[in-house]
């Protein structure tokens with residue numbers, strides 16, 4: 129029964145760190161597999177190069193002739209690197225990336241072949257869209273979707289394939305991916321933020337959203353992984369008793385990185401750096417065998433691509449090291465899960481970070497403007513922020529005392545809180561006296577020195593200001609960051625547009641610009657007060673307090689997703705041109721279906737494992753005990769009972785657990801059947817969430833008890849201590 133487990137444990141002893149080639153100085157190979165600016169300059173004619181750059185910077189269109197020239201240059205570069213295939217690389221709503229490979233070679237007359245790649249292949253491909261989630265947008269009779277080149281994200285080479293980042297849309301123009309709406313929000317934010325930036329600096333003409341993500345993950349040996357069907361099929365362990373030693377000692381977080389893990393990290397970092405992904409930090413995380421890596425922040429579109437690319441690389445390279453990477457938000461119950469902090473800010477063409485306090489009252493008024501508008505944006509759309517991080521995996525984490533709660537709030541730090549509160553008390557509705565103004569400006573001018581010694585960090589807040597950026601901490605480790613970015617960008621864009629209207633209205637009534645800005649900020653700070661929270665986000669008191677404040681605490685995905693189709697969200701997205709109504713509803717359906725599918729599979733796996741692995745193992749062990757008891761009876765006659773107390777009680781306990789497991793699995797199956805019968809995606813997801821998912825923990829409870837009763841030798845699944853503590 130337990131053959132696989134023991135074979136895996138034996139294999140573990142044979143593992144040694146894979147030797148990773150030393151590539152020398154990073155500057156020597158950084159970005160060598162990317163068709164970046166330098167390579168374009170080398171492989172493209174000068175006018176073509178200029179046009180591509182303009183398209184990247186100003187979002188202008190490229191015509192077919194230019195595309196042909198770019199394709200020729202790209203092909204020449206790719207062939208020089210031994211590439212044989214190309215693919216459009218896109219981000220369907222499954223959450224992973226997709227590719228459709230085509231060879232460069234074309235058979236021509238006389239049995240010869242040439243390497244061909246033209247503008248039209250660069251610009252557009254037609255992957256069979258019916259195999260990707262489309263939320264009913266594409267009926268089979270119009271079964272075509274197409275991918276289209278995104279020149280703002282450079283092409284790159286993986287293995288022998290040239291990968292071209294693309295958007296993925298239906299034939300009728302609706303987005304079927306994450307990238308196309310993300311790009312729209314970036315353009316919208318650019319415009320709105322640059323318009324507001326003009327109040328402070330006429331040189332600000334372009335604003336770019338920046339993203340620096342921090343990716344958490346677990347490593348597990350592949351032999352152990354393969355002996356756990358639940359990990360293979362769902363990415364998480366559905367059973368497993370907590371180990372005697374958990375993360376209580378916190379020795380992992382500060383400990384040195386184990387050698388095997390280290391060599392895996394070096395390997396994927398090398399590959400990432402070759403692809404121009406600026407990974408810089410790596411460290412252990414809180415839980416055993418949990419790690420994190422983070423790059424230097426980048427323009428948000430590139431950062432999103434790089435995160436997906438990195439996850440993909442990590443999965444591939446882990447195999448070389450006999451590891452599997454777990455990106456699931458909660459692979460092990462009772463052990464910290466994994467998140468992906470999204471650090472977000474806005475950078476200008478003048479090289480400034482708009483969320484970085486400056487050193488003059490003027491630059492600080494600029495800082496306060498973007499700072500307060502971001503807070504107000506979260507206040508206005510907190511439920512959308514919650515929806516943007518909703519997933520079956522993240523439901524295990526949010527509010528479980530290890531990750532920010534499902535209640536959205538913003539943390540500013542005590543010093544900035546004081547600055548905002550003072551601003552509210554000092555700015556008056558009427559005209560400000562010169563002294564009052566000087567006073568205010570003095571206060572505002574003090575921000576940088578305050579922040580320098582601002583060491584308070586609140587790790588329990590879902591959305592925290594950390595000195596020069598906001599950190600959205602509630603994002604799940606397996607998520608595509610684009611979802612969070614689309615939300616932040618669009619909420620802040622709408623907010624900045626409103627801000628400009630409010631300020632201009634006051635100016636037109638005779639207020640000076642600075643006075644108008646201060647007055648509007650004051651109003652925003654007052655209005656959005658309830659979203660600010662500086663205390664412990666993990667505490668029960670916060671749940672009570674948040675309820676008093678009227679903040680929502682939506683614990684499960686199906687209900688959290690309602691915010692995607694609310695009137696407010698719909699108005700936000702349609703007014704900015706990010707999504708139309710059809711796209712909004714399609715997306716909502718897709719996310720609901722994704723949720724349902726995930727828990728449906730988990731339900732099946734739990735049922736199968738319980739009935740085919742756990743119960744038979746328990747029977748087998750119970751039979752051994754019964755043989756033991758009958759043997760004692762033969763030997764000792766009526767006295768046997770005294771000698772068989774433990775055996776008899778264990779036999780009974782095993783029977784009890786088995787019978788509970790069996791009846792609960794049956795009940796779960798019935799609940800699943802009922803849920804499967806529902807045709808409305810939302811109703812079905814809610815039914816799964818409320819009626820099926822609760823059985824998961826109930827069944828697990830019984831199984832985990834059996835794990836403690838049945839002999840270690842007989843247990844079929846690798847145990848938590850084996851998966852978490854191996855090196």
Ligand code: ADP
Pocket residue numbers: 338339340341342422423424425426469471472473474481596597
């Ligand atoms: P933590 O304490 O959460 O690990 P760090 O100070 O190490 O935070 O930085 C976390 C992340 O913040 C890094 O990935 C970095 O790239 C990102 N970051 C720094 N500045 C910015 C910025 N202006 N915009 C976006 N991300 C940023």
Ligand code: MG
Pocket residue numbers: 342469599
């Ligand atoms: Mg962080």
